[in-house]
Amino acid sequence: MLELQDVCAGYGEGQALFGISLRVEPGEAVCLLGRNGAGKSTTLKSIMGLVPLARGRIRFLERDLQGLRTYQRSRLGLGYVPEDRRIFPELTVRENLEAARKSAAGDSRWTLERIFTLFPALQPMQQRPGGLLSGGEQQMLSIARTLMGNPRLVLLDEPSEGLAPRVVALLREQIARLKSEGLTILLCEQNLGFATALCDRMYVIDTGQLRFSGTFRELEANPEVKRAHLMV
DSSP, X not given: OEEEEEEEEEETTEEEEEEEEEEEXXXXXXXXXXXXXXXXXXXXXXXXXXXXEEEEEEEETTEEOTTOOHHHHHHHTEEEEOTTOOOOTTSBHHHHHHHTOOOBTTBOOOOHHHHHHHOGGGGGGTTSBGGGSOHHHHHHHHHHHHHTTXXXXXXXXXXXXXXXXXXXXXXXXXXXXXXXXXXXXXXXXXXXXXXXXXXXEXXXXXXXXXXXXXXXXXXXXXXXXXXXXXXX
């Protein structure tokens, strides 16, 4: 469904990614693991067209994304949940969701009713401004708002960061439910426990380069990879 080939990208004259190649198959949950500053967020931003490529190619649903703007990539079925959530703080929960409503071709699966089934905590808060939600509630709203666009693949950037353990556990259950329903997910995380409970495969990134590709069992069999590129 998604393929990156030899992607190099950065900010201004500074290069942040060096030859990133990865793939995500339909229905998979794949994790990009790494420390802060390793290049995880930049990889997602390059997929969405928020960071220009210096070299390489990104394909989604067998279509080359070169030259497409962010909104055009979204219309193709890419959903993006940024690390900083980016909800509209002055809009209510319901208005945040309605603002993102979009029907995919032949598919209007995500409705307010279905959103509130997945995130029941949001239902009684429909008239509350987004800026008054807790961090965990804002994360749920950010994911829910992305789902209202009926994406084929969701890019999740550090969904567990800064949240209480109880909220992280709840969020993990909700993302697992999305995966069980067939949604394809590319997840960026530094929380190894959170990622391994959800993902089929994982890539480890450090200083803008991929250092490992494989399953959790294969990563566990390579303690030197964990020690060199994941441990703080």
